[in-house]
Amino acid sequence: MSTHISAAPGDVAPLVLMPGDPLRARWIAETFLDDARCYSEVRGMHGFTGTWRGHPVSVQGSGMGQPSMAIYATELFAEYDVATVVRVGSCGALTEQVGVRDVVIASGACTDSAMNRVRFEGLDYAPVADFGLLRAAVEVAEQRPAAHAVHVGLVFSGDSFYAARGELVTRMVEHGVLAIEMEASALYTTAARHRRRALAICTVSDHILTGEETSAREREQTFGEMVEIALRAALGPDPG
Secondary structure, eight states: OOTTTOOOTTOSOSEEEEOSOHHHHHHHHHHHOEEEEEEEOGGGOOEEEEEETTEEEEEEOOOSSHHHHHHHHHHHHHHHOOOEEEEEEEEEEOSTTSOTTOEEEEEEEEEOOSHHHHHTTTOOOOOBOOHHHHHHHHHHHHHSOOSSOEEEEEEEEOSOSSOTTGGGHHHHHHTTEEEEESSHHHHHHHHHHTTOEEEEEEEEEEETTTOOBOOHHHHHHSOHHHHHHHHHHHHOSSOO
16 A cells, blocks of 8 residues: 555556546546546545556556656555556647647657656656557647647656746757646656656647647536547557
């Protein structure tokens, strides 16, 4: 039983979807899973396990930021033997080629966080998605009718939501970064350390350039397209 999840052995499925918002975790469990039950409410960071087309699936909130993500991902991998984590979160578009409500599948994650600089003693580590999951997600996105565009590429995992030097992100955009979020880098690094699979699929909730944004309720309850892609990518287009 881990410190921050406190679920009993066997309560967490081998596949975990991880939104940052615990209320979105509840919405995902109630909307997509059969017979979902809550296994954790520690610190209000809800976790649920149910089934999708007969396959066990858990949904666990991660909170905001890389330190919080690293805590939950580490405990899932180390204490509950989770094999696969797919982040299903929100992000901000950084380029005109990406629109609000589009889906971004993160092949890799740049960051301004010092977490990996400390871990690797100043060396630059490149946190990337599991290739099998990435390929499967792209194939699912290409084969299904999409309500919104799906983009594949780099995201920027920022350490600060209200960045003091926001103009520095422009350099990232010049080198292909599509969107900004706050967790993927820590997830990819933690998964690599534990030899597990991880992928981040995010829905664009706001646009940094235009100022367009969705409401809190929309972010909580209407970002279902990325969840469907995540489930089909991790479990197959027609499991069972």
